[in-house]
Amino acid sequence: MSRKTIGILSRECGxxxxxxxxxxxxxxxxxxxxxxxxxxxxxxxxxxxxxxIRHARDLGFPIEAIRELIDLQESPGTDCASVDRIARSQLADVRRRLNQLEALEAELKNMITNCKGGVIDDCKVLQTLSNHDQCLDVHDAHKEFTPIGS
Incomplete structure (x- = not known):
């Protein structure tokens, strides 16, 4: 059995x-x-x-899901339906975030495409950011975006 200090553990596991x-x-x-x-x-x-834990976090699993997975891991004879449920929930969350990112991409492309250069006073990017009605999609302007891995 190897014994590692926290510094060595940190370096080895990243x-x-x-x-x-x-x-x-x-x-x-x-x-x-x-x-x-x-x-x-x-x-x-x-x-x-x-x-x-690091791998699960890299895949975007939240801490509470990781805690549940660890608890399940400590009962190796248990049916893995709970693990499947957690993984499916994470997949659904990733898909939801991908949809959010695609909507953001479309909005940004639209702003950039409509920008013809010129002076700041006529800038379509700034106008769209100032007036939510110019957006392609009716998205919640105050809804917090959930970044990957949170």
Missing amino acids: VKVTTIRYYESIGLIREPDRTDSGQRIYDDAAVERLNF
Whole structure:
């Protein structure tokens, strides 16, 4: 069994030290053993768990879904229907965000296409940004966009 400091774990897994500490504080990673001087020491299980979390985050899974997946992972004989439900929910969320991005792309293309150059006073980009009625789509001007990975 290898024993790693938090710095080594951070480098090997590509996760910042502060993020590792955060995952510990919210219970995604078990509190590690410590040396007599108080230094955190991580085992291979911590490396596997952190890699799992990082990969899930890269795929956009929210923390609560990752927590649920970890809980399910600790019951290997359980039916995987819950895991499938979580993955399908994540896929639906990604599709929703893709639709948002496509709508944003269309709006931006429209603004740029309608911009013929000239002076700022006649700028179609600025006019569209100033007047929501000039948009192609009736989208919620105050709706917060959900970026990938949040």
